[in-house]
Amino acid sequence: MSGFDLGAFERKAQGRWTHAFEPDPSDKEKYYLTVAYPYPSGAMHVGHGRTYIVPDVIARFWRMRGRQVLYPMAFHVTGAPVIGISKRIARNDEKTIRLYRDLYKVPQDVLAKFNDPLTIVKHFSDEYQRVMTACGLSIDWRRRFTTVDPTYSKFIEWQWKHLYEAGHVIKGVHPVRYCTYDDNPVGDHDLLEGDKAEVVKFTLVMFRFGDAFIPTATLRPETIHGVTNLWVNPAVIYVRACVDNKPWVISREAAEKLALQDHSVVVEKEIPGKDLVDKRVSHPLCGEIPVLPADFVDPDMASGMVMSVPAHAPFDYIALRDLQRQGKYTTIRPIPLIKVEGYGEVPAQDAVERAGITSQLDTRMDALTQEIYSAEFAKGKLFDRYGGKPVRVARDEVAELMTDQHGSVIMYEFDTRPVVCRCGNRVKVKILHDQWFLKYSDPAWKEQVSDQLLDMALVPPEVRLEFDRTVDWLKDWACTRRVGLGTRFPWDTTQLIEPLSDSTIYMAYYTIAHRIKTIDPNILSPEVFEYIFLGKESPNLPEREKLDAMRKEFLYWYPYDFRFSAKDLISNHLTFQIFHHVTIFPKDKLPKGMVVFGMGLLNGAKMSSSKGNVFLLEDAVGEFGADTVRMFLMGSAEPWQDFDWRNELVISTKKQIERFYYAIHEMKDVSGEPKEIDAWLTSRLQDHIEKTTAALENFQTRQALQESFFGIENDLKWYRRRLPKESNGSRMLRSLCSAWVRLLAPFIPFTCEKLWEDIGGQGLASFADWPVADEKLKNRRIELAEELLLRTVEDIESIKKLIQITPKSITISLAPGWKHDIFTTIARAPDKNLAIREIMKDDAMRKRGKEATDAAKQCTTLIHRLPPQIVELIAGDGVNELAVFEQAQSFLEKEFGVPVHITDAESATHAKAATALPFKPAIVIE
């Protein structure tokens, strides 16, 4: 027998698989699955492994079931991340270098070339292909492409033409995080600090100040009626600036920000904050008020000036109180204007005093402010003299009034600060013009998507709700970028199509990817794609033969059957792709299903490359073997559940494969005559085949593995136990070997390829026929008999343990016929509680008296404890218990090493014998 050597199996199979998984259209029914293609900016870890192995298992399963299976792969390289990475490497950023050199193990000479972003993606996409192949993924690599290929760009342009013509592409303005130093919008990954900050809309309330205006930013314009003063920071230098041709007094920072937000700003002169103290300002809605000094005023917050509402804002309240304690401004009184449940006349005072806050600098002040803000917004109502409306209504109304009549404008600002760019500069909010959007907010478009979702299979079913909510919630999506790699936006070639927006219908591109490579990109006009994908003829189409071949591929493969992706893509990619599909393709080419994955954990903690908490897939494959990695990942959780990689569990998985390997070798040449127990094993095998098949049809890899691996293994254990001492089984085991190897082939293909050869299988295991359960080989009666025996053995064991005597003999007494009658009557009774009464109406039973009622009660309990199918069988044809035990007598004597007697209860002498019930014989150990 040859030894167990996963590495050798891998090398051998790889040789035989070359070009094996490159399907073309054929007469067979197709099965097309896709995964979200990777963005190759780093090495693969075991979490990626699962993402691609799950579809591979499914692909292999359907391939063995006779389908023509397409599993393609490509690389997504559009966008900005690699640009950032290459820049950081170019300037020798320590952290980045360490990540790539030490964790991803990029050789020094390769790393040196990483200042070019395309080199990075080239390097890692080659690595991806190498590692994916090492994992045994049955991918058609002929179709590999990247999203910056010129032909792909042509395809994207065609796609966008459709979107545009459908009216889904619109132009607008959009506030973004912006770094004035880099002169670019700032994405999450470019932030040093403040990634949680959100852009919020402030209303600038314009106070008249001599010939100028002082704008104060607020989220609560309705509180204008309660303003008692403005706050200015005396230590800050303010400026007088001409904003949109009107003089404003604002902080220096505010001047810069306003310039980014569609305002013309010309700074005229500086004004020290202290010079503004005690000046008077006015607003039509609150009259004339003074400007007071306060240290808490932050010049980097909006306009740098604050309107004070001491009755409703804790900061304002405390600042005013502190001044008044010094004997200043004692005539100013907070002006309450909102009634809110749970607070007194002056909510800010109430809250501050309740919390026992004494200082403006108390860290709880922000939380307190938030608390009052929320309470007033949710439950607050303005006093009748201010209109009596709920705050949530009044707020918008007042804002509108101010904008229309009192010169208010909107200013964008972050809700938390600071927000700092990687370059160290403060990030500001800029309004971008010429920003293009995909109009996902369009109700008609949404409805098309919702309709399509109804026709799609979603796995697991719980995600359907999440998809529905996402469609509901989606707003317009800014779909162009100024930096990054990608396809030029056709209506403004200075911009690029944003990476999520160029990855929505590429599953269709896979069908032609290998063929389109032979065509000059320059002739790929929209008409060409119109023909390939929609069958629309136009005059003078070039390369007609190639186009026809591509049209044929598309028609054969499309639509895809299932798309696999991680769960965090539901709120964007997975939903976007449906939007795009419904716009471009006819109904019969729309997606059919999606499978959504859970996340990966490493030793209980979230996997994260940036935190170094990853285990590289290539290392895992090298250390444990590809089959081990596959089987572990498939068996540890269902695809949609989170899984946890733990080395010690992986090691035991490897032992399991080894056990399987040797088990097959031990069984493959066995030649004994079949016995009764072979029929049992065969019958059970049919069940495992059925259940494994059903599980894989539902993408339950874990369940499938439980059935096909552990299920069969446990049956074999019982089987061996039941064999006579000298026997090692019958020749029937050979067919079990064949079925077992094929059942496991999708999971551990390398080992199975080797075993398939060893047991004389024809061709590749990867293309062998999937086992089919044979109804004729199922034998419920034998299974029931074995079940009875097994339960009795377990009972004997537990009694033996309890009584702790050395047994000299065991007597098994079977229940008499009349107890079987009772059992059957109760089992069939619709109401089991009334059945006893019915039974006791029978004369024969009544004669037995208490014995009969006891038996009836015990039967009722027993029936509730047995699985319903078994009860049904016992009550039906039943099982000849006497025959079962007589046949198993030598087995039982072998098991327990003492003589075993079998009697029927009526002829037994021991008192225990009376306790015998159907399917539960009395046991007497002496």
Place this chain on the structure above:
RNA sequence: GCGAGGGUUGCCGAGCCCGGUCAAAGGCGCUGGAUUUAGGGUCCAGUCUCGAAGGAGUUCGCCGGUUCGAAUCCGGCCCCUCGCACCA
């Protein structure tokens, strides 16, 4: 805050949708035993509590309800994870 998912016995994790088969699968860990076992392999047994007869008792985040009967259904509460956009 909004949206989605989840809390099971030492751990991981089935089961809950379709209430009785559930003291609750499987794996891991631990304990004991067997084995020409190299102290790491394999096999067997045990692993909530009690029990010298296959049984009984208390468990499935917390509280309450429905039911002859609830880990499973309903209501409330607490806690955890993920997504919330211009980022792949």
